[in-house]
Amino acid sequence: MFTALSTAVEALKAHYTTSNPISHAQHNSRLSHLPAGNTRSLLSYPPFPLCVRSAAGATITSVDGAAYTDFLCEYSAGLFGHSHPVILAALRNALDNGVNFGAVNELEGELAAALRARFEIDKIRFTNSATEASIMALAVAKVYTGRKKILVFSGGYHGGPLGFAGGVSAPHNIPHEYVIAPYDDIPRTAAQLSQLPPDTLAAVLVEPMLGSGGCIPASIEFLQYLRTAATELGAVLIFDEAMTSRLHWGGLQKKLDIKPDMTVLGKYLAGGMSFGAFGGRGEIMELFSGRLTHAGTFNNNVLSMAGGVAAGLLTAQILDAMNVLGDEMRVKVEGVLEGKTGGKVGISGMGSLMAFKYSGRDEVETGLVRELMFFHLLGEGLYIAYRGFMSLSIVHERSHVDAFVGAVERFVKKYGEMLRE
Incomplete structure (x- = not known):
């Protein structure tokens, strides 16, 4: 054969x-x-x-x-498919008004309000991609908890420097202290968590359904276990819904009624423009009101903001x-x-x-x-x-x-x- x-x-x-x-x-x-x-x-x-x-x-x-x-x-x-007329019109209008202002613009607040309401997120910030959003979510989780270890899962992918195919950390990954557990396996995940020293786990980063890992949905029991474990251990539970947010109006977290502490978004939410976002509980995100900075020349670029607002044509x-x-x-x-x-x-x-x-x-x-x-x-x-x-x-x-x-x-x-x- x-x-x-x-x-x-x-x-x-x-x-x-x-x-x-x-x-x-x-x-x-x-x-x-x-x-x-x-x-x-x-x-x-x-x-x-x-x-x-x-x-x-x-x-x-x-x-x-x-x-x-x-x-x-x-x-x-x-x-939205290719060249959707509503999104194209918004982008052309944005180009006519000028790009790269180097200033706050009107559209970023409008888009933030829409996404905050849709996904029931207390506060949100924008990035150029979901990769950047994952990086920032982990960074703020580590500062918020004062810890360093990150629980991730075999087959998980959270952007170029955050891949865990085959249950190993890719050689070019960001050098966090990763704990890599089997996906959708409560007993083996629990066993690994039980071996951690107290007060060392900063965050749990998980896709409610593996994307690059083969479109494998997690069981609701597994995600509920992660919610409980993160709460008990004082860690920040982060749902990477860059892909899965399109599976329900409020994301899989809404469909499954499991509330993470933080959410990573991206992909389609700017109508095809480069975009990412991370957000979550107010007390975590308020770190960016003074203690932490989050720079990025194109975080609020007008094309992505215009595409995101135009993407409001989407309904449940x-x-x-x-x-x-x-x-x-x-x-x-x-x-x-x-x-x-x-x-x-x-x-x-x-x-x-x-x-x-x-x-x-x-x-x-x-x-x-x-x-x-x-x-x-x-x-x-x-x-x-x-x-x-x-x-x-x-x-x-x-x-x-x-x-x-x-x-x-x-x-x-x-x-x-x-x-x-």
């Missing part, structure tokens, strides 16, 4: 290469200027990444002129409809895959966020299965993350979902028998 799988993948890659000569040539040119030919590692894959020239609605168009239905949606940041009803469509898509894909790939391809997630799960006898075979699906879907005109992540936008319709399910059906028909061997 390994030989047949490898041959099938190479055939798909060969077709991809011949179909995208301009993307290929531009990649080779970028290698002279950028390590690995890119400046965002997640977007790179062999033999070369697709290069996109334009986007509108639910469609992206490559430099080679091919159109793809976008099921990646900027790793969940593209909740629109969000719910998108998540219902996502659940339908995941259930349909799961039904197509069930028992037909030898367990080598599955799907997990919640609402509008989901990811394929790949497995094989070893890492090499698992990688080939992932590439088989990825390049098959590209050949069908469907764009997802190389690792298998997918998200929907509010402009996706049932016809888009039906087309995706049909492509997975053709995948099973063409490769299912080979994968079951």
